[in-house]
Amino acid sequence: MTGRFITLEGGEGAGKSTQIKRLAAALEKKGLTVVTTREPGGSPGAEEIRALLVQGEPCRWDALTETMLIYAARADHVKRTIGPALVANKWVISDRFNDSSFAYQGVGRGLPREFIRRIDSIVLDDFSPDLTLILDLDVEIGLKRAGARGGAEQRFENFDKDFHQRLRQAFLDIAARSPDRCVVIDANQSEDQVAAAIWSATQKHFSL
Numbered sequence: 001m002t003g004r005f006i007t008l009e010g011g012e013g014a015g016k017s018t019q020i021k022r023l024a025a026a027l028e029k030k031g032l033t034v035v036t037t038r039e040p041g042g043s044p045g046a047e048e049i050r051a052l053l054v055q056g057e058p059c060r061w062d063a064l065t066e067t068m069l070i071y072a073a074r075a076d077h078v079k080r081t082i083g084p085a086l087v088a089n090k091w092v093i094s095d096r097f098n099d100s101s102f103a104y105q106g107v108g109r110g111l112p113r114e115f116i117r118r119i120d121s122i123v124l125d126d127f128s129p130d131l132t133l134i135l136d137l138d139v140e141i142g143l144k145r146a147g148a149r150g151g152a153e154q155r156f157e158n159f160d161k162d163f164h165q166r167l168r169q170a171f172l173d174i175a176a177r178s179p180d181r182c183v184v185i186d187a188n189q190s191e192d193q194v195a196a197a198i199w200s201a202t203q204k205h206f207s208l
């Protein structure tokens with residue numbers, strides 16, 4: 001028996017980090033051991049790569065280089081953090097994972113889906129989340145929330161509005177393509193309502 005792997009996905013400012021804390025607390029109440037992590041990042045090496053990706057001008061990297069950096073970080077993250085935790089029977093919740101690459105680098109930045117699918121299959125070898133919760137939110141509201149956070153990690157937020165509109169649809173398309181793995185959560189509700197929807201989807205998915 002190994003642990004389970006849950007990912008939260010969505011556009012900017014959807015409230016993933018708050019909801020991950022609440023989901024982790026709910027799972028721990030059930031007696032499970034939970035590791036929370038994030039991408040890009042989640043291991044010391046991948047966090048170094050994160051800084052290259054989320055800081056600076058949008059044009060800093062072309063789409064291909066950006067994708068290779070993200071998958072380099074992901075390889076390290078899986079090898080050093082996620083894999084060992086699952087083997088130790090822990091439940092892992094990651095703030096973003098490979099669906100973000102299909103949305104941001106594929107649909108957002110325009111790399112062919114097949115190209116990402118091939119790198120993904122080389123790096124991850126069919127490893128995939130057990131459950132993906134997609135937090136769906138109006139783009140204007142999300143960008144406003146994300147902008148209010150401020151800080152140096154604004155590179156992706158600084159892509160144009162059309163980029164972000166495409167992302168929203170991309171995540172909905174991913175959910176439609178993988179209905180057994182993905183649940184879309186309406187993130188335009190109160191924090192408590194979103195947490196309740198996430199918990200209900202998680203309990204149902206894993207029969208908790």
Ligand code: TMP
Nearest residue numbers: 039040054070096097100101104156157
């Ligand atoms: P965060 O703001 O949710 O922490 O995520 C950091 C940024 O990295 C976010 O703007 C989306 C971007 N990203 C990608 O473009 N591709 C990916 O595969 C991942 C994991 C994140």
